[in-house]
Amino acid sequence: MPELVFPLDSAKRFTEQRLMGHNRWHPDIPAAVTVKPGAxxxxxxxxxxxxxxxxxxxxEDVLNAPLDAAHRLSGPFAVEGAQPGDLLIVDILDLGPLPQEDSGPLAGQGWGYTGVFATDNGGGFLTEHFPDAYKAIWDFSGQTTTSRHVPGVKFTGITHPGLMGTAPSAALLRKWNAREEALIATDPQRVPPLALPPEPRDAILGTLSGAEFDRVAAEAARTVPPRENGGNQDIKNLTRGSRVFYPVFVDGAHLSVGDLHFSQGDGEITFCGAIEMGGFIDLRVDLIKNGMELYGVAEHAIFLPGNTGPNYSEYLAFSGTSVTLGGEQRYLDSQLAFERACLHAIDYLTKFGYTPEQAYLLLGAAPIEGRFSGVVDIPNSCATVYIPTAIFDFPIVPTAAGPARIDPGAGAPRAGR
Incomplete structure (x- = not known):
């Protein structure tokens, strides 16, 4: 086993640990650990x-989830010799749920969760159709998972970090804040908001304290969106065996990682759409000096996806086009087309006995494939959602006999009832 450089005690809260992580992006958050290239x-x-x-x-816990405190990130990890303009190579060697215990109160201790967030607390991709808070608990058995809240399915998870990235430079941070503030200004009262500005409340900034903490907390960027440094990209194929190349913007690179997922469908469409968990991740780091200029990787990460399973071979795919539910034509709106494909899949799954909310949670958690399939044929984009047929305990392909009806159980818990 590689050397454990960032331990967490499951009996203590994140802010009570011996090594302090963070939940904001800022170049002045001190490194928690320093490692050498090749480590x-x-x-x-x-x-x-x-x-x-x-x-x-x-x-109710999903309804009242403390989003100002997200995400808890382990790090930053300074890499000796890393300088702005380099590319940081990060190999994901292994990862999984918490190894310390089989069951316990923390996600990752034998279980994980998927949530549909209420519109006024983050929302989700389909929040106009699912405005309330729902939850599904998933139980782990080795690499597979099942849920009492979404019965009739069992699948192998593509375990991955939802969030990993390097620290921004001061100039890049100012760029982020300026462009996101300009976006918010176009509709400042929107619910959910168009973006999240810096928020000192509930900020966790490593070992910073006093006036320096206050300064950084007022400037630091939230970790919710992906940006030039990688960040919260939620790429399900960023699993063990993957190699990622991150731009370096500060001395030491200051790599951080968090938001582990046991499984996720493309898009993580419910916002808390993956099967969220705590756990461990084994990494190897190295450098390509001046790599940003050599390869033109200046404002994005690139990666070689891991080749680990599951390897599903049969899918039932649903398509959508860029026409609203009200019949309004939009021009090559691929986001809308993907939304319509998801809604078509949800509607289809209800014919087998699932509630719409159970189907929505399933699309967020299971290893579905989402694709932009046509983006040139005016006026309609086409997007598709591929659902592995093998994850179901019953046949879901259409036949002349009609859909098999399952017992949906008690359903997914909804806040307020």
Whole structure:
């Protein structure tokens, strides 16, 4: 096992640990650990909400989830010799749920969760259709998972970090804040908001304190969106065996990682759409000097996806085009086309007995494939959603006999009832 350089005690909250992580992006957050190029090391990671979501049959915790405190990130990890303009090579050697215990109160201890967030607390991709808070608990058995809240399915997870990236430079941070503030200004009262500005409340900034903490907290960027440094990209194929090339913007690179997922469908469409968990991740780091200029990788990460399973071979695919539910034609709107494909898949799954909310949670958690399939044929974009047929305990392909009806159980818990 690689050396454990960032341990977390499961009996303590994230802010009570011996090594302090962070939940904002800023170049002045001190490194928690320094490693050498070529080093292999293990990192413990807490689930993104630090135990705020519980293994029960209520969604009140999702309704009241403390989003100002997201995400809990392990790090930063300074890499000796890394300088602005370099590319940081990060190999994901292994990762998984918490190794310390089989079951316990924290996500990753034998279980994980998927949530539909209420519109006024983050929302999700389909928040106009699903405005309330729902939750599904998933139980782990080795590499597979099942849920009492979405019965009739069992699948192997593509375990991956939802969030990993390097620290921004001061100039890049100012660029982020300026462009996101300009976006917010176009509709400042929108619910959910168009973007999240810096928020000192609930900021976690490593070992910073006093006036320096206050300054950084007022400037630091939230970790919710992906940006030039990588960040919260939620790429399900960024699994073990992957190699990622991150731009370096500050001395030491200051790599951070968090938001581990046991499984996720493309798009993580419910916002808390993956199966969230805490756990461990083993990494190896190295450098390509002046790599940003050599390869033109200046404002994005590139990666070689891992080749680990699951390897599903049969899918039932649903398509959507850029026409609203009200019949309005939009011009090559691929986002809308993907939304319509998801809604078509949800509507189809209800014919087998699932509630729309159960189907929505399933699309967020299971390893579905989402694709932009046509973006040139005016006026309609086409997007597709591929669902592996093998994850179901019953046949879902259309036949003359009609859909088999399953017992949906008690359904997914909804806040307020």
């Amino acid at each position: 292999e090391f293990r990192v413990h990671v807490r689930d993104w909400l630090d135990g705020a979501i519980h293994n029960d049959d209520s969604a």
